[in-house]
Amino acid sequence: MLHAHELLRRLADLRLAHPIYLFQQIGSTNDYAKSMAEAGAPEGTLVLAEEQTHGRGRAGRAWFTPPGSALALSLILRPPLAAPQAARIIMLAGVAACEAIEQAAGVRASLKWPNDVLVAGRKVAGILVESGLSGEALEYAVLGLGLNVSGSPAPEQVDFPATHLEAEAGRAIDRTTLLRAILAQLQAHYPTLTRDALFENWRARLTMLNEPIELRTETGALTGRAEGVAPDGALIFRADSGEVQHVLAGEVRLRRG
Numbered sequence: 095m096l097h098a099h100e101l102l103r104r105l106a107d108l109r110l111a112h113p114i115y116l117f118q119q120i121g122s123t124n125d126y127a128k129s130m131a132e133a134g135a136p137e138g139t140l141v142l143a144e145e146q147t148h149g150r151g152r153a154g155r156a157w158f159t160p161p162g163s164a165l166a167l168s169l170i171l172r173p174p175l176a177a178p179q180a181a182r183i184i185m186l187a188g189v190a191a192c193e194a195i196e197q198a199a200g201v202r203a204s205l206k207w208p209n210d211v212l213v214a215g216r217k218v219a220g221i222l223v224e225s226g227l228s229g230e231a232l233e234y235a236v237l238g239l240g241l242n243v244s245g246s247p248a249p250e251q252v253d254f255p256a257t258h259l260e261a262e263a264g265r266a267i268d269r270t271t272l273l274r275a276i277l278a279q280l281q282a283h284y285p286t287l288t289r290d291a292l293f294e295n296w297r298a299r300l301t302m303l304n305e306p307i308e309l310r311t312e313t314g315a316l317t318g319r320a321e322g323v324a325p326d327g328a329l330i331f332r333a334d335s336g337e338v339q340h341v342l343a344g345e346v347r348l349r350r351g
């Protein structure tokens with residue numbers, strides 16, 4: 095169990111962890127944080143839940159957070175970014191999650207474009223960033239992260255193979271230690287949000303670049319290779335036909351055979 099008094103003590107020195115809202119059960123921490131952000135909650139407001147009954151993933155998918163088995167968190171940020179720079183928050187979250195996993199669990203973590211965190215080629219965490227705009231600028235971003243710690247969804251519940259951190263590390267992982275590492279890494283990289291270094295760090299952790307992949311977007315599936323990524327977060331995809339596209343949203347997987 096996550097304990098409020100222990101969280102307050104162990105996160106006391108972190109700016110991006112205050113105030114903290116801890117729920118035993120909630121629909122979705124992102125929904126709650128979004129309504130708080132709309133109501134003016136400050137940067138650093140952190141919403142945590144032991145269980146989500148309507149956790150949301152990208153592209154309208156469900157995200158499963160059974161009681162006590164995961165970290166489900168939503169952090170309100172108010173970064174000085176223009177709306178098209180919102181992908182920077184995904185880069186921040188991905189890099190911070192990988193570094194925290196490596197520190198707290200001692201296993202190597204990587205990223206699958208655009209925002210999945212992998213350990214040993216399987217998905218251990220997902221990121222869902224939702225923004226509010228004020229004209230051309232971001233008014234707030236809710237950084238949602240779901241990380242499987244001691245359980246992972248059954249194969250029929252997911253469209254990419256999943257794992258959990260304890261299975262990969264081969265030992266118990268203290269969720270408060272992991273949470274602290276994530277928040278500390280987010281805070282450490284936050285000042286670099288618009289710098290090349292964050293983009294380079296994110297790119298260096300991406301898997302599947304220059305490998306044969308299938309790309310699925312709203313308009314269908316294509317086979318080809320990802321030649322790289324652009325600073326706006328787009329995948330630079332060369333289809334087998336030779337056509338090159340900058341793709342901002344979609345799913346990739348390695349092509350078999």
Ligand code: BTN
Pocket residue numbers: 121122123124125146148149150151152153155157165166167168209210219220221222238239240241
């Ligand atoms: C994905 O991989 O599709 C993104 C999953 C994001 C899940 C997290 S759990 C905490 C936060 N609350 C939600 O409802 N979703 C995000």
